[in-house]
Amino acid sequence: MVKIKGLDRMLREHPFFEGMGADVQGIVAGCASNARYEADQIIHHEGDKADRFYLVRSGVVSIEMHVPGRKPVIMDTVHDGEVFGWSWITPPYRNSYDARAVQLTRLVVLDAKCLRKKMKKDCAMGYELLRRFIPVMAHRLTSSRLQMLDVYGSPKRGG
Amino acid sequence: MSPLPALNDPMLPRPFRIERAWRELSDTFSLYLVPQKGAKGFAYRPGQFNMLYQFGVGEVPISISGDAAEPLKLVHTIRAVGTVTDAMAGLKRGDVIGLRGPFGTPWPVEKMAGQDVVIITGGIGLAPLRPAIYHLLANREKYGKIIILYGARTPNDILYRRELEKWRGRFDISVEVSVDRAGHDWAGNVGVVPNLISRAVFDPLHTTALICGPEIMMHYSVKALNTAGIRDKRIFVSMERNMKCATGFCGHCQYGPHFVCKDGPVFRFDKIRKIFSVREI
Incomplete structure (x- = not known):
């Protein structure tokens, strides 16, 4: 992982931070770094320490479940302008799925330990981040429920 | 659109011969139908459906999935989900089925121009x-x-x-x-x-x-x-409901104040928003 210049600007331009005050953005930027993953490279495994969360600048990341005795199942893909990784918010801070770059992917990586520390100190900043994260989590939950319905599966037999 | 007329008696199935039948997916197949000798084809609009009749088994509503600009190449894509469609899945070239239609409201393709x-x-x-x-x-x-x-x-x-x-x-x-x-x-x-x-x-x-x-x-x-x-x-x-007569008489496909077969299947959403989420409908 390489720290590069311009992270402030990257955060400002990312939809997740749209409308966020410059002061809060500045604090968050202090925990940010830039990363690049090649196609098929694992970003994190289920059960790993959830010490980061990610903003996708460009590329595609697959969210996968490892099922013993079966091939990994891709449950979701995350694209430009989206975020993934929410296990850093809730104890025990362990990732609940595998994340893999489907193609060359550029991310902004946020150091979760650094963020948690700052959020604890600065509640307004903590609120600002959580109010952006919770809708993402709610949306993912709704999408997962819809997937569970298996709407294209075999319907009740009729005509 | 073709100048071909719609079929006359909406309750009378006309014989159509299967020119080609092919599998699309494991449970889904398509039938390319042509009118039996002496019978006429008909014009239809995108989004309309026909009632297909498997002789001796039953009748089901199936959307037309071909190109409306070539109405004589009448294609239906069907998922085998029950008695009638299971029987239709076994049809092959040269077999004959009954057809009534076309029925229902189309997609508003002309009105969307410029959008x-x-x-x-x-x-x-x-x-x-x-x-x-x-x-x-x-x-x-x-x-x-x-x-x-x-x-x-x-x-x-x-x-x-x-x-x-x-x-x-x-x-x-x-x-x-x-x-x-x-x-x-x-x-x-x-x-x-x-x-x-x-x-x-x-x-x-x-x-x-x-x-x-x-x-x-x-x-x-x-x-x-x-x-x-x-x-x-x-x-x-x-919308999809249990269409039977396809002409708004029998009430099987009643959807609030609408009949899906006659007032639909294509609805402008503001016309049905109130009933769309009503569980009993």
Whole structure:
């Protein structure tokens, strides 16, 4: 992982931070770094320490479940302008799925330990981040429920 | 559109011969029908359906999935989900079935001229929309952006895959496919099809959306379209109910104050919003 210049600007331009005050953005930027993953490279495994969360600048990341005795199942893909990784918010801070770059992917990586520390100190900043994260989590939950319905599966037999 | 007339007696099935039958997916097949000798073909509009009659077994409503500009090449794509459609799955070239139609309201393809068009569909819902897509592509210069968002269960369940790939290869339309689950051999989108809406780029004030798929998928698609700024009166959905007579007499497909067979299957969403989420309907 390489720290590069311009992270402030990257955060400002990312939809997740749209409308966020410059002061809060500045604090968050202090925990940010830039990363690049090649196609098929694992970003994190289920059960790993959830010490980061990610903003996708460009590329595609697959969210996968490892099922013993079966091939990994891709449950979701995350694209430009989206975020993934929410296990850093809730104890025990362990990732609940595998994340893999489907193609060359550029991310902004946020150091979760650094963020948690700052959020604890600065509640307004903590609120600002959580109010952006919770809708993402709610949306993912709704999408997962819809997937569970298996709407294209075999319907009740009729005509 | 063809000048061919509609069939006269709406309750009288006419014999149609199967010119070709082919499998689309493990449980889905298509039939290419031609009128029996001496019988006439008929004109139809994208989004309409026919009642197909398997002699001695029963009758089912099936959307027309061919090109309305070539009405003599009458194509229906059918999923085997019960007694009648199971029997139809065994039909082969030269067999004869009964047909009544065409019935129902069409997609408003002419009224959408000058607009961006977003087509959202999933599973076999692509079949009723394919005639509309053919129309849009044949009249490409009349429309703004054309965006097709299609969802399937897995990569093996993508209907009309070759055509989707062909459309995606054009430079003047956008096609996105998402599946509910996949393995590493799939490099495309995974997730529910309404999620594709927020990634699509269109002018919400001048966009018409056409949706066909499972009702719950349409429900979330409408929500996502509303969030993107498309109002209900620019959203059209194709509803599915238990159509029997197909002419609004029997009441089997009653949907609140509407009959899906006669007032639908294509409805402007603001006309049905109030009843769309009523569980008993």
